[in-house]
Structure formats: C-alpha cells, structure tokens
Ligand SMILES: Nc1nc2c(c(=O)[nH]1)N[C@@H](CN(C=O)c1ccc(C(=O)N[C@@H](CCC(=O)O)C(=O)O)cc1)CN2
C-alpha cells in the first residue's frame with residue numbers, strides 16, 4: 001500500500017499504534033468545543049493530501065458525511081457483523097447486533113462487507129461469509145465466531161480492491177474476481 005491514514009472517532013489504542021508506525025491519524029468528527037473546526041471538506045482535502053485511494057471502515061460508529069461519500073465514490077467500504085440487510089441500520093453496532101441475532105432465533109449470521117453510501121448499511125453488498133448460530137450461544141461467543149471470519153474476509157476484500165479485481169454486474173451488484181480462477185466471480 002503506497003500510503004495510509006487512520007480516521008478515528010477518538011484517541012484510542014488504535015491511534016497510538018498507528019502513530020507509532022508513522023501512520024497519520026485524523027480525529028473526525030472533532031469533539032464539540034475542540035480548538036479548531038475540522039469540516040468534512042477539510043477531511044477530504046487531508047485524505048487527498050495523503051494520496052488515500054480507499055477508505056476502510058471498521059467499528060466506526062458515526063455517519064460518514066455525504067462530502068466524503070461523493071469524493072470517494074465506490075472507494076469506501078465497511079464491515080458489518082451480520083448478514084445485511086438483516087440486523088443493520090441505525091442502532092445496530094457491536095454487541096447490539098449479535099444480541100439481536102440471537103434474540104431473533106436466526107440460525108446463521110456472519111460478516112458483510114459493503115460499499116458505503118449516504119445511509120447506514122444500505123450500500124451495495126460486496127462480500128459475505130456465513131457462520132452458524134448455536135442454540136446456546138451467548139452474544140460474546142457469536143461475536144467471536146463472526147469476528148474470526150471478519151478478519152479473514154476483510155483481508156481478502158482489501159486484496160481484491162488493491163488488485164482491481166472488483167467488477168460491477170449490469171444490475172449494479174459488485175463482484176469479486178477470483179485470484180485463482182479469472183472466470184470465477186463471487
Ligand atoms: N454514511 C455511512 N456511514 C457509516 C456507515 C454506512 O453504511 N454509511 N456504516 C457505519 C458502521 N455501522 C455499521 O456497520 C454503524 C455504526 C454506527 C451506527 C449507529 O447507530 N450509531 C449511533 C451512534 C453510536 C455512538 O456514537 O456510540 C447513531 O448514529 O445514533 C449504525 C451503524 C459507519 N458509518
């Protein structure tokens with residue numbers, strides 16, 4: 001990857017880790033009363049200055065502003081810990097998702113990676129993996145099973161993005177071309 005930049009909601013372990021690796025960190029949105037205003041337009045300018053090509057969300061809990069969506073069309077993806085469109089949207093994040101899945105009696109769950117549009121979790125689905133929901137699962141046990149697949153799926157999708165193996169079906173569904181078999185799209 002030529003360049004990287006971390007966008008965080010707040011200063012946390014991830015921000016410290018990134019700084020230690022020499023990766024620029026931007027806190028967005030700024031806390032109320034912060035010394036300097038940093039608008040969505042400022043964020044786009046900053047990302048362009050760092051030559052950022054893709055934006056990968058993971059546990060980012062605020063709505064990405066439309067200015068960023070427009071500036072990074074088909075270049076912002078998010079990972080969500082359920083099989084969207086089920087258990088997605090405002091209020092569905094972290095353990096809330098897994099608790100809702102278990103309470104529903106669903107027998108399967110799993111991560112979804114989707115393109116980010118103006119609303120929460122309504123962007124085009126790019127990839128999913130399925131895990132079983134066991135009868136006696138706690139939300140924490142299900143979360144761990146889903147997270148294990150998230151970590152594998154995000155790596156595979158990032159590789160496909162960087163290697164330009166994403167194509168778009170006529171109906172607007174994004175497909176990933178297999179690295180092993182160029183005739184296989186998922
Ligand atoms: N424009 C978009 N922004 C974001 C998306 C998206 O699809 N489009 N995905 C989210 C990630 N996400 C689910 O994957 C998600 C994150 C947070 C929420 C939510 O309800 N947040 C609360 C605030 C929570 C807090 O501040 O602690 C809220 O908005 O009331 C739903 C889904 C990232 N951004």
Ligand SMILES: NCC(=O)N[C@@H]1O[C@H](COP(=O)([O-])[O-])[C@@H](O)[C@H]1O
Nearest residue numbers: 058059079080081092093094147150
């Ligand atoms: N709707 C968004 C959402 O729930 N995202 C989820 O947050 C976790 C990452 O958080 P962490 O890396 O901060 O622990 C991941 O499980 C991701 O699917």
